[in-house]
Amino acid sequence: MRSFGRIFVEIWRSVRFELLSTLGSLLTIFLATLLPGLFWIASKNLTQTEAELKSGLTMDVFLREELTVEQITRLTKEFMGLGGVTGVTYVSKEDALNRMMQKFGPKMLAGLEDENPLPASFILSVDKSVFTQGVAEALSKKISRYPEVDDIVFAGDILNRLGNILRTTEILGFALSVMVAFAALFIIANTVRVAISDRRKTVEIMQLVGATRGYILTPFVMLGGMLGFSGAILSALALNWITGYVSNHLIKLVFLESHEIFTFIMSGLCLGMVGAFIATRKYLKI
Amino acid sequence: MLNVEGVSKYYGQRQAALSNISFRIDKGEMVFLTGASGAGKSTLLRLLYLEEKPSAGRILLDRFDLSRISKRKIPFLRRHVGVIFQDFRLIPERTAAENVALTLEVLGKSGREIRRKTDEALNLVGLLGKRNNYPYQLSGGEAQRVSVARAVVNEPLVLLADEPTGNLDEQNSRELLELLSEINMRGATTIIATHQVQLTAKYAKRTLNLVSGILEKETR
Numbered sequence: 001m002r003s004f005g006r007i008f009v010e011i012w013r014s015v016r017f018e019l020l021s022t023l024g025s026l027l028t029i030f031l032a033t034l035l036p037g038l039f040w041i042a043s044k045n046l047t048q049t050e051a052e053l054k055s056g057l058t059m060d061v062f063l064r065e066e067l068t069v070e071q072i073t074r075l076t077k078e079f080m081g082l083g084g085v086t087g088v089t090y091v092s093k094e095d096a097l098n099r100m101m102q103k104f105g106p107k108m109l110a111g112l113e114d115e116n117p118l119p120a121s122f123i124l125s126v127d128k129s130v131f132t133q134g135v136a137e138a139l140s141k142k143i144s145r146y147p148e149v150d151d152i153v154f155a156g157d158i159l160n161r162l163g164n165i166l167r168t169t170e171i172l173g174f175a176l177s178v179m180v181a182f183a184a185l186f187i188i189a190n191t192v193r194v195a196i197s198d199r200r201k202t203v204e205i206m207q208l209v210g211a212t213r214g215y216i217l218t219p220f221v222m223l224g225g226m227l228g229f230s231g232a233i234l235s236a237l238a239l240n241w242i243t244g245y246v247s248n249h250l251i252k253l254v255f256l257e258s259h260e261i262f263t264f265i266m267s268g269l270c271l272g273m274v275g276a277f278i279a280t281r282k283y284l285k286i
Numbered sequence: 287m288l289n290v291e292g293v294s295k296y297y298g299q300r301q302a303a304l305s306n307i308s309f310r311i312d313k314g315e316m317v318f319l320t321g322a323s324g325a326g327k328s329t330l331l332r333l334l335y336l337e338e339k340p341s342a343g344r345i346l347l348d349r350f351d352l353s354r355i356s357k358r359k360i361p362f363l364r365r366h367v368g369v370i371f372q373d374f375r376l377i378p379e380r381t382a383a384e385n386v387a388l389t390l391e392v393l394g395k396s397g398r399e400i401r402r403k404t405d406e407a408l409n410l411v412g413l414l415g416k417r418n419n420y421p422y423q424l425s426g427g428e429a430q431r432v433s434v435a436r437a438v439v440n441e442p443l444v445l446l447a448d449e450p451t452g453n454l455d456e457q458n459s460r461e462l463l464e465l466l467s468e469i470n471m472r473g474a475t476t477i478i479a480t481h482q483v484q485l486t487a488k489y490a491k492r493t494l495n496l497v498s499g500i501l502e503k504e505t506r
Contacts, residue, residue, distance in 0.1 A: 013379055016379075201375070201377065201378075202377045202379075204375070205375055205376075205377055205388070206388065206392065207361070207364070208335070208364065208369055208375070209364065209365070209388055209389040209392050209436070209440075210361045210362065210363075210364035210365035210389070210392050210393070211361060211392040212361045212362075212392075213361075215361075215392060
């Protein structure tokens with residue numbers, strides 16, 4: 001306990017000597033950790049949205065005309081036999097109009113009851129295998145061969161493209177986060193270098209009275225850790241606020257889970273300690 | 287206790303700061319190391335507190351061979367050597383007591399022991415009443431006495447003083463040498479490097495005189 005107290009007193013002495021510089025570093029680390037945090041939350045939300053869309057995705061098979069009960073039974077059976085199809089629902093012209101009315105309201109579609117332009121369709125529920133390259137195209141091709149089929153609409157293509165954009169964003173976010181982490185590492189190392197420089201005389205005297213390398217460098221490494229830790233906490237608080245604000249005003253977002261927050265803050269701590277350790281290796285010649 | 291055997295120290299192009307120095311100091315002795323500026327007094331002391339290593343020769347301090355000691359073990363040896371400098375070398379953001387306590391903190395002593403020994407050392411140098419003063423609140427003589435307290439608080443094997451009176455007026459210089467003499471009489475082996483020969487005369491102690499890195503003469 002005593003040595004912990006000693007370390008914190010030493011840290012406070014370093015901070016007090018260079019208060020403005022330390023606060024500046026804290027602010028920079030806060031901003032530096034904010035960016036990876038934003039990417040993390042964005043990626044988490046987009047991935048979740050993508051998964052939700054994929055799980056509820058259907059293939060709409062529009063028909064040339066209304067089918068007989070026999071035709072519906074036969075086609076339902078045949079479509080169910082196709083790979084990737086997990087469910088088949090027949091939507092008659094009337095059902096389609098009712099659905100449209102429910103969605104947009106009767107006023108918007110007034111008059112369509114007499115002359116319904118909507119086609120009958122089959123709605124095919126599909127599994128994840130359909131998102132594999134080429135599977136959706138092959139399935140569409142098979143279905144389009146049926147003479148009853150007029151057109152096929154599958155949003156999976158768009159979703160696949162969205163997925164590709166997401167992956168690119170994730171890679172970009174990761175690359176940017178790594179760059180920002182390096183910048184934070186440099187900032188922390190520089191703050192610790194200044195602290196070492198300010199306390200060079202103290203370090204010399206400590207060496208003179210027999211302080212070991214560990215005794216001397218521990219407070220500096222802890223200073224870096226504390227900067228990283230505090231910066232990450234501030235950043236987590238800001239991210240929580242940003243997520244809440246966006247959820248209330250724009251689009252519902254999920255924040256990080258408690259274990260993810262813990263990882264985020266611990267990453268800040270480690271980043272700080274590593275940066276400080278690099279600085280002590282380079283500038284603390286003992 | 288301290289054996290210096292054929293010690294030389296070179297810098298750069300084989301320029302000798304010390305040449306083939308040999309002497310022996312027994313436990314409890316007080317020795318003056320005299321010589322003009324640049325004679326090699328500080329270099330010799332730096333070898334004794336392991337700031338530098340000799341280029342040749344051997345230094346034995348108690349059970350330690352200083353010429354062969356590993357870098358990792360240097361801090362542990364320094365705990366047995368008390369050092370006083372001309373410029374006091376006190377930590378400005380620490381009070382007198384905290385400066386003295388540092389020596390014991392490094393050793394991991396308990397808070398109670400640190401407090402007790404620190405107060406004893408400050409009492410010895412007559413500054414217990416100024417234990418909470420910062421170095422800038424102390425006179426030169428007082429600051430030097432705090433550095434003496436810091437050097438002796440751990441009861442080192444040997445006390446080294448490098449021009450301890452260099453920044454003090456005559457009155458303070460005499461008082462400091464009295465203090466060092468008193469500490470020596472309590473049993474601490476003491477080596478004092480000084481160019482102020484007139485101050486040493488009173489003590490009739492052994493003197494090692496260095497001239498251009500060579501041990502010119504020894505008087506007892």
